[in-house]
Amino acid sequence: MSSEWPLWEVFIRGQHGLNHRHVGSLHAPDPEMAIRNARDVYTRRNEGVSIWVVKSADITASSPSDKGPMFEPSNSKVYRHPTFYDIPDEVGHM
Amino acid sequence: MYAQMVISEATNDDPAKLEAFQARVDANDKIEPKEWMPEGYRKTLIRQIGQHAHSEIVGQLPEGNWITRAPTLERKAILLAKVQDEAGHGLYLYCAAETLGVSRDEMTEMLLSGRMKYSSIFNYPTLTWADIGAVGWLVDGAAIMNQVPLQRTSFGPYSRAMIRICKEESFHQRQGYDIMMKMAKGTPEQKEMAQDALNRFWYPSLMMFGPSDKDSVHSAQSMAWKIKINTNDELRQKFVDQTVPQAEYLGLTIPDPDLKWNEEKGGYDFSEPDWSEFYDVLKGNGPCNRDRIEARQEAWEKGRWFRDALTAHAEKRAARRVAAE
Numbered sequence: 525m526s527s528e529w530p531l532w533e534v535f536i537r538g539q540h541g542l543n544h545r546h547v548g549s550l551h552a553p554d555p556e557m558a559i560r561n562a563r564d565v566y567t568r569r570n571e572g573v574s575i576w577v578v579k580s581a582d583i584t585a586s587s588p589s590d591k592g593p594m595f596e597p598s599n600s601k602v603y604r605h606p607t608f609y610d611i612p613d614e615v616g617h618m
Numbered sequence: 619m620y621a622q623m624v625i626s627e628a629t630n631d632d633p634a635k636l637e638a639f640q641a642r643v644d645a646n647d648k649i650e651p652k653e654w655m656p657e658g659y660r661k662t663l664i665r666q667i668g669q670h671a672h673s674e675i676v677g678q679l680p681e682g683n684w685i686t687r688a689p690t691l692e693r694k695a696i697l698l699a700k701v702q703d704e705a706g707h708g709l710y711l712y713c714a715a716e717t718l719g720v721s722r723d724e725m726t727e728m729l730l731s732g733r734m735k736y737s738s739i740f741n742y743p744t745l746t747w748a749d750i751g752a753v754g755w756l757v758d759g760a761a762i763m764n765q766v767p768l769q770r771t772s773f774g775p776y777s778r779a780m781i782r783i784c785k786e787e788s789f790h791q792r793q794g795y796d797i798m799m800k801m802a803k804g805t806p807e808q809k810e811m812a813q814d815a816l817n818r819f820w821y822p823s824l825m826m827f828g829p830s831d832k833d834s835v836h837s838a839q840s841m842a843w844k845i846k847i848n849t850n851d852e853l854r855q856k857f858v859d860q861t862v863p864q865a866e867y868l869g870l871t872i873p874d875p876d877l878k879w880n881e882e883k884g885g886y887d888f889s890e891p892d893w894s895e896f897y898d899v900l901k902g903n904g905p906c907n908r909d910r911i912e913a914r915q916e917a918w919e920k921g922r923w924f925r926d927a928l929t930a931h932a933e934k935r936a937a938r939r940v941a942a943e
Contacts, residue, residue, distance in 0.1 A: 528723050529929070531716070548782075549713045551722055554932035565706050568699075569786070588653040 531580040532558040534565075536572035544576050552577075620673040620737045620761055621666040622828040622900070624836065629658030643844050648774040651717035659773075659843050664720050665734070666845060667776055671711035672729045672736035676910050678704045680744040681753060689747060696793055697750065703790065707783045714775035730915050738896060739826050741904030742818070748801050748808070752815035754794015756823040756861065762787050763857050764827070767847035776845070795864065802868040809869070816865065817873045821891040827854040829893060859885045 529551040535544035547566045552558035558577040567575070586594055602608050611618050629636065636656055642649065649655055678701050685701065688694035712722055728734035739757055744750060765787065769780045801812035828850040831837060840846035848856075858877075865872050872888075880887045899907070 527929070528721060529925075531713075548710060548778075549716075550709060553928040554935060557928060557932070564702075565709050568703065568706065585652070588650060 529553045532562075532577040533580050533583060534558075534562040535576040535578070536562075536566060537574040538572055539570070544574065547571075549580060620764065620826075621669040622735070622737060622826070624662060624666040624669060624840070629656040631656045631658075640842065643772045643842075646770075647772075648777060649772050650774045658839070659845070660718050662840060662843075663773055663776065663845055664715055664718050666840075667711055667715040667718075667779075668720070668725050668728070668734050669736060671708045671715060671725070672734060673740065674704050674708035674711060675729075676736040676740045676914065677757075679910055679913055680740055680742070680906075681750060683744050684747060684750050687747070688750075693797075700754070700790055700793060703786050707779075707786070710779040710782055711776075714773075714779045717775045726918065730911065730918060732902070732911065735900065736910075737826060738899040738904065739822050740910060741899050741906045742822050743906050745818075746811050746815060748797070748811040748815035749819070751794050751797030751801060751812065752819040754790050754792075755798050755864070756794075756816075756819050757826070758787060758790040758794060759861065760823050760826045760857050762791060763853050763860075764848075770844070770847060772844035798868055798870075802870055812868065813870050816870050820873050821895075824854055824857070824888075824891045825893075825896045825899075827851075827857070829896070830890070855885050858888050862886055 530553075531549050532552055532555075533549050534547050536547050537544045550558065550561050550565055552561050555577060559575055562575050562577055566572070598604070635654060639649075639654065639656060639659075649659075681697060681701050681704070685694060685697050688697050712725060715725060716722060725734065729736070739760075744753065762784065765780055765784050769777055769784055771777045771780065798812055798815075801808045803809075828834060831849040831851045834850055837846060837849060841849075862872060862877070874889045877886055877888045879885075898904070902908075
């Protein structure tokens with residue numbers, strides 16, 4: 525047997541109730557070991573309260589070469605940001 | 619450094635693409651794994667990150683040597699945590715290298731067969747407990763000097779690994795200095811041990827930064843690509859300037875009679891290490907080269923049954939899950 529263990533992407537939820545965040549990846553033979561290894565590799569200093577692992581091969585990603593057309597629609601819509609609108613000082617905080 | 623003498627690979631890419639790539643690097647864009655990159659950039663990075671990862675892993679050996687003999691239970695727990703961190707750092711870096719298309723097994727194989735290097739510093743022995751102090755203080759100190767600027771390197775996964783590593787690394791240096799403080803302020807014998815450790819680790823630590831820039835032919839391309847941020851001499855100077863006052867505080871003497879403050883340049887003048895020794899260690903003739911590689915080979919071979927068992931267990935469970943569906 526010399527087949528390499530699959531690669532897993534590791535996501536960790538920090539202390540303060542934020543979203544799980546991608547922190548890195550590791551090799552493991554199965555999901556249980558991936559969680560154990562993730563604990564040792566990525567939470568040695570209290571970084572998390574919850575771990576997700578997912579096989580890297582199961583992730584579908586947008587293509588880097590499509591970056592332009594993919595994200596252009598949101599680029600050109602500045603009116604989606606609050607700073608687009610001028611509110612007079614007299615109105616107060618809004 | 620942890621990656622010394624990394625040879626930049628030549629690149630035979632389309633000049634227009636190269637120019638666009640360089641413009642992205644110059645604009646401090648991060649380059650991500652699936653994006654286009656010059657072949658030379660990819661190969662140089664694999665070599666550099668791989669060497670860096672191997673250094674973290676092999677670097678566990680000189681320190682692991684003292685875990686069972688640490689003077690107190692607390693020191694033992696601290697050293698254990700530090701060595702565990704080094705394993706973690708190796709893993710972050712292997713993963714970063716893997717995004718460039720090299721597999722973990724290939725890298726392991728290249729380390730074990732001697733086709734890939736690790737830092738020369740780990741071929742020196744740790745003879746006394748004071749050496750553990752000196753390694754943390756000087757070796758990790760030198761590593762931090764190099765790794766802090768590398769947080770800004772152009773390759774995204776490498777930069778992110780460096781950010782994680784730097785966060786953890788300052789504990790390493792401080793615990794080393796803490797050991798040195800205890801030894802230097804202890805009995806005359808302990809102080810002598812601390813001085814002896816400094817004597818033996820000083821020049822090998824200076825060698826970590828690699829040969830002088832005037833002899834380092836591969837720096838220019840790596841610096842243009844921002845996979846190297848400072849020159850070897852810049853970092854070495856910074857390290858000496860930072861370390862001398864720390865040695866003075868300990869009441870220890872840097873083993874260099876020519877060391878003196880140079881008001882004009884605002885830094886210390888110091889003696890070069892013996893570069894012939896450096897090249898000899900790289901060639902495999904340092905005091906511990908053979909031991910280190912043999913220890914890694916043994917760990918790999920003796921761990922085989924366990925890796926195989928985990929794989930067999932995973933396969934059995936996967937088969938059961940399929941059968942149950």
